[in-house]
Structures are given as structure tokens and as C-alpha cells.
Amino acid sequence: MTQSALSAESSDKLLRIVSLTLTIAVMCATMFNIVLGQIKTEFGLGYSEVSWISSAYLLVYAIGSVIYGKLADIYKLKNVVTFGFATFAIGSLIGLAANSYGMLLAARIVQAAGAAIFPALSGIIPIRYYDKERRGKAIGTLVSGLSLGAAIGPAVTALIVSFAHWRWLFCLPLLVLPLLPYYRKRLDGDPGRSKSIDWLGGAILAAAVTLLMLAVTYENGMLIPASAAVVLLFALRVRAAAHPFVEPALFRNGRYLFGLCLAFLVTALGYSIPFLSPQLLAQANGIGPGWIGLCLIPGALASAWLGRKGGRLADKKGHAALFYAASALLLIGYLLLSTFAGGWPGAIALILIAANVGQSFIVISVSHQVSSSLSPEQAGVGMGMQSLMNFIAGAIAAGVYGKIADQRAAVSWNPANGHAEAYVFGNLYLALAGLQIVFVLLFFAVRGRASRTAAR
DSSP: OOTTOOOHHHHHHHHHHHHHHHHHHHHHHHGGGTTHHHHHHHHTOOHHHHHHHHHHHHHHHHHHHHHHHHHHHHSOHHHHHHHHHHHHHHHHHHHHTOOSHHHHHHHHHHHHHHHTHHHHHHHHHHHHHSOHHHHHHHHHHHHHHHHHHHHHHHHHHHHHHHHSOGGGGGGGGGGGGGGHHHHHHHGGGOOOOOOOOOHHHHHHHHHHHHHHHHHHHTTOTTHHHHHHHHHHHHHHHHHHOSSOSSOHHHHTOHHHHHHHHHHHHHHHHHTHHHHHHHHHHHHTTOOOHHHHHHHHHHHHHHHHHHHHHHHHHHHHHOHHHHHHHHHHHHHHHHHHHHHHTTSOHHHHHHHHHHHHHHHHHHHHHHHHHHHHTSOGGGHHHHHHHHHHHHHHHHHHHHHHHHHHHTSOOSSOSSTTOOOGGGHHHHHHHHHHHHHHHHHHHHHHHHHHHHHHHHHO
């Protein structure tokens, strides 16, 4: 039993509330991507300036997820959640009143500083409030909320800006405020463990992540050694501080480190699905944003619908069984995308159902594995580090996939694909299928070695 395990009725209600919160959070994280062109025109900005509206949000969001995780390990979770929700709402109110680029950018940064509570919350609650026998279901439900937000977010944003100014998008985050009283009531049993925080260590970690994200975003190789040097400084700080920002014991936890590496690889490979699919449909099929959105919705909705089923499978058969099932779906998806890239968009939409469900299941599996390696006292910063690794993996993967997709391929590695305009995508998907096979073999080998070691 976890220290705050809930009854079945209470746990189901909590899951529904957190899932709804995550749906709104995902919509808020990406909603301004659609209106960047309007903002650029209104304020007379360049592309590099307007891109910071999204980039700054994601940077603060990534770093904040670890900080909130650490705060939740020390203070009462309900108080940390209250602070995050309030900051999120304040950023939204600033955005509603924004009449300059600087004010708009500040609003998005403050918003992100509050929104970072959401990934921390989704990582902590399954560990602290659910027994291991029900944890997969909890994680699956939360992943469903994320998938639903990704599915309906663009449509809701397009609907709002079709009849109102883009500033009214800042009203959407305020929908989380009515949920706050429930969190304060339901999370009341968490006692908190007050002690000092190594803010210097946290600042060093934030600096390392910022340098790495800037290096990836602006393709500046000079910043990578600088980021590595700051990571080394962070390691020294962890060893020297009386109460380090991340406890050294966490880095000595082999199961946790394996799960963390697994999460990075899963995110890097899986990011190809939401990132490459719109580019494939736009470049190879030449269809517009509206039709692209329609092609992407079925896969996202299928992920939202099947998320809880994937979580239950992890509870009944173990996270490894779900990992293998997810890998099979992803392998099928990559091979079919490699074959039909450039073909009928409806076929791509159907294939993306398998690929999206596979990615959803593999995220549930890995999150289940990481969470099972942590004690409730380590849940906050431990799952926060996983969120941070996911953000870094996504940023790196986006840069790599974008570079490859911009190239032209004269030859198709897949003889079944005859669409010359889609050769580069077909080749990339085939390579991803190969990487998925290597990934599964590596997972099998490491698990087998761990089992033999445990048996001795």
C-alpha cells in the first residue's frame, strides 16, 4: 500500500479530475502555435522573435517540472498545486491584457511557470495515491487525458480564433481554477516533509538544460560543451550540498536509471509520429492544414480511448508485456508508413491509429517502470527528471527529423513505395522501424540480465 492509497471510488474521481486538467494543459501548451503568424503581423516581429512565444514557454515548462517535483517532495502537495494553478492563472490574466510583444512574452513565461505543475502532478499522483496493482490504470488514464488534449486542441484553438481575437485564447487556462478546491480537499492527506532546498543546485541544473535547449533550437554547437560543463558542475554540487537538489541515491538506483534512459529513447523515437506526420501530408500529399488535422484526429482519439486499457494490461501482465505489445504496434505503423507514404491520406490516417496507440502504450509502460523504481518520498523529483528527459529528447528529435525531412531522396529503400515525392519520409520510417527492433532487443537483453542477477 502507498502511504496515501485511495479507495476505488475516490481514486476514479481523482483520475478523472487530473485527466481533465491534463487535457486543458496540453491544449494551452500548443494553442499559440496556430496563431504565431497573426501575432507576428500584429506586432511587426521577425520569425526568430515570434518563435520565442513557444520556445520560452517550453523551456520554462521543462525546467519547472523538475522544480515542482522537488517542491512536492518537501511541502504539502496541495499547497504546491495551489501555487502552480495560481501562477498559471496570473499568466493568463497578463496575456489577456497584453498590448505589446514584451508583455505577451512575459505572460507566456509566467503561464509556463505555473503550467509546469501539470507534468509533475501526473508523475506524482500515480505513485503516492495508487497501489502498484492499480498504478498502470492510473497512468493509462492520465495518458488518455494528454492524448485527448492533443486531439482536440488545434480544433478548439481554430474555433476560438475564428470568431474572437487571439488574446481570448488566454481564457482557456482559467478553466482549471474550478478544479482547485477538489485538489485541496483530496490531497489533504499528504503530510509534507519540510526541509531546506538547494536552490543553487536547482539553478545550476536549469542553466545546463537552458544551454542544451538553446544549442538544439539554434543549432549552435558551441553551447553543447558549455552545457556539459554545467552538468559536471551540477554533479559536483550534488556531492557537496548538505541537502542536494537531487539525492545521490537516485543516481545509484539502477532500475530508475534504466527507466530514465528508456524514457529518453521512447520519446525520441515516438516524437516522429506527431512531428513527421503533418509534414508528410503537407509536402508529399499537398493537402491543407484543415485536412491534415482531420487525418491526425482518429489516431489521437484512439490513444485517448485505449489508454486505460493499456494501463490495465500493465497491471495484469506487467509493464514488459505492454512494452512488447506497444513495440509491435509501432513496428507495424512504421513499416506501413514507409510503404504508403505519399499515398492516399485516408490510408495514412488509418495507419496512424496503430502508431499512436503503440506510442501511447509504450509511454504507459515506461512510466509504469520508472514509477515502480521510486519510493513515494522520491516521486516528485524522480518523475520530474523523467519529464525533463522527455522534453530534451523531443527537442533533439525534432531537430534531427526536421533536418532529414528537408532533404530530398533519389532512391527508395522500400521497394513497395513508388511515390518519389515521399521517398525521404519512406526511408526515414523504415529506419525508425529498424531502430525499434534494435530497441526491443536491447530491452530484452537488459531485462534478461537483470533477471539473472536477481536470481543469484
